[in-house]
Amino acid sequence: MAEITLTGVEKRYGALRVVHGIDLTIAQGEFVVLVGPSGCGKSTTLRMIAGLEDISGGQVRIGGRVVNDLPPRKRNISMVFQNYALYPHMNVRDNLGFGLKIAGQTPDMIAKRVDEAAQILGLADLLDRTPAELSGGQRQRVAMGRAIVRHPDAFLFDEPLSNLDAKLRGQMRAEIKKLHQQVKTTVVYVTHDQVEAMTLADRIVVMRDGQIEQVGTPMQVFNHPANIFVATFIGSPPMNLLPGTISGGAVRLADGSAVPVPPRLTGRAAEGQAVTLGIRADDISPVGHGLSQDGPGAELDLSVVLAEPLGMESLIYTRVAGQEVQAKLYGPRLVNPGDRLTFRLALDRAHLFDAASGRSLEAI
Ligand SMILES: Nc1ncnc2c1ncn2[C@@H]1O[C@H](COP(=O)(O)OP(=O)(O)O)[C@@H](O)[C@H]1O
Ligand SMILES: [Mg+2]
CATH class of the missing domain: 3.40.50.300 (P-loop containing nucleotide triphosphate hydrolases)
Structure with missing residues (x-):
């Protein structure tokens, strides 16, 4: 050895x-x-x-x-x-x-x-x-x-x-x-x-x-x-990426909506900085159908574009701020295209990257 x-x-x-x-x-x-x-x-x-x-x-x-x-x-x-x-x-x-x-x-x-x-x-x-x-x-x-x-x-x-x-x-x-x-x-x-x-x-x-x-x-x-x-590259499906800018401690997305991410993520970002918000499908789930939904979060009403049932969970395609996003529904519930559901983003599990360099802004 x-x-x-x-x-x-x-x-x-x-x-x-x-x-x-x-x-x-x-x-x-x-x-x-x-x-x-x-x-x-x-x-x-x-x-x-x-x-x-x-x-x-x-x-x-x-x-x-x-x-x-x-x-x-x-x-x-x-x-x-x-x-x-x-x-x-x-x-x-x-x-x-x-x-x-x-x-x-x-x-x-x-x-x-x-x-x-x-x-x-x-x-x-x-x-x-x-x-x-x-x-x-x-x-x-x-x-x-x-x-x-x-x-x-x-x-x-x-x-x-x-x-x-x-x-x-x-x-x-x-x-x-x-x-x-x-x-x-x-x-x-x-x-x-x-x-x-x-x-x-x-x-x-x-x-x-x-x-x-x-x-x-x-x-x-x-x-x-x-x-x-x-x-x-690591994780499947690939992490969802949403472009935005830092505005008053939140991430303002392309449609003007503000996502209030935890200070741990924005601590190293400057006001007005172009960023990319990353969030995995596992961390976007319909209310009541997520893995853990008790940390800091944001709720969004979104329409189901496509649902892929995988047994005890489904992969859901939806859109956030004009961008395709994949979400996970945990449990055997069936949903259909066009259904409108309230999704919860587990923001304590989100990631923030500098848009220009791609580097993480998280203070580890
Ligand atoms: N004999 C060679 N001559 C020129 N380029 C090579 C040669 N062997 C490998 N490469 C190039 O080196 C790079 C790395 O190859 P490789 O180590 O086989 O990649 P991986 O195993 O990650 O797929 C590739 O761009 C490949 O085209
Ligand atoms: Mg090889």
């Missing part, structure tokens, strides 16, 4: 800079998820840690040792890819042990490590089967087992679940989390899926355009997004 430190890490392809000087420390045993849209530099960053890409600038250290010039096999880390090619003609036991065998380990040691990995991953009864005799989830577990037997300092995962169907993806997500709870090895995990990031991570690193936008626990990133990009 080892701490991984990135200091000013850069990647350039000729004149094109795709990773812009990343500073990040991943603690020993920590599960860190790099998340961001496609092309933001997640895989490149991971591959520089693995040694599969040259580092154009800065330093990568694993366990205190600078590894910039070390080949991948000398870094003592295991990478689990999206395509987990197993050897089709070998049984599970031989698939698990193959890497150790070519590294020249003794049969005794290989058998011990294979048994241990099989125990951890629940593969003990499947050791004599070939990959063709396994389900997709079992194959994925064998792929992880091949990484475990090496006793690496860290596991690196690059979108390991994106080829799986939704149900299996959910199962494997739980397996990976259980695996980490058992072995407590440092994990760096790349995904574009914010749900995977939220559910797996000890800490999330949100990336955009080769830069880090925010680092924090899932709850920090969800409850205190540093900017509009993070606010709309």
Whole structure:
């Protein structure tokens, strides 16, 4: 196990800079998820840690040792890819042990490590089967087992679940989390899926355009997004955004209505400043059908444009100050387009951003 430190890490392809000087420390045993849209530099960053890409600038250290010039096999880390090619003609036991065998380990040691990995991953009864005799989830577990037997300092995962169907993806997500709870090895995990990031991570690193936008626990990133990009990337549906200006301690929206947000939000804003008010669908609900409706709030009469029943809750599309907004109705009640309801905005859960920079104005 080892701490991984990135200091000013850069990647350039000729004149094109795709990773812009990343500073990040991943603690020993920590599960860190790099998340961001496609092309933001997640895989490149991971591959520089693995040694599969040259580092154009800065330093990568694993366990205190600078590894910039070390080949991948000398870094003592295991990478689990999206395509987990197993050897089709070998049984599970031989698939698990193959890497150790070519590294020249003794049969005794290989058998011990294979048994241990099989125990951890629940593969003990499947050791004599070939990959063709396994389900997709079992194959994925064998792929992880091949990484475990090496006793690496860290596991690196690059979108390991994106080829799986939704149900299996959910199962494997739980397996990976259980695996980490058992072995407590440092994990760096790349995904574009914010749900995977939220559910797996000890800490999330949100990336955009080769830069880090925010680092924090899932709850920090969800409850205190540093900017509009993070606010709309983390959470589903994306946070509603309403443009306005600060006027007498309230936010005046495009239609002239004033939303009296708590001083905590406006404390760092100047009178007349152009701002963006952010509020999640979960925090706009018809009166009597919200999660928690006893904090500071504002009530608005709004018309339902569209309702999507989801069982015990419905997603409601409505409009506020000329802008489409999504709201949540909790409970099995059915509503229809055209219905007019009183909605309550939970303003203690609202966010305020500077319109020009997109940065949060919240004093944390
Ligand atoms: N070999 C390459 N040459 C030039 N540009 C590349 C190369 N590999 C990746 N890139 C660019 O680097 C950026 C980051 O890519 P990548 O790390 O794969 O993103 P992600 O994994 O976040 O989707 C992208 O814009 C991609 O087009
Ligand atoms: Mg990628």
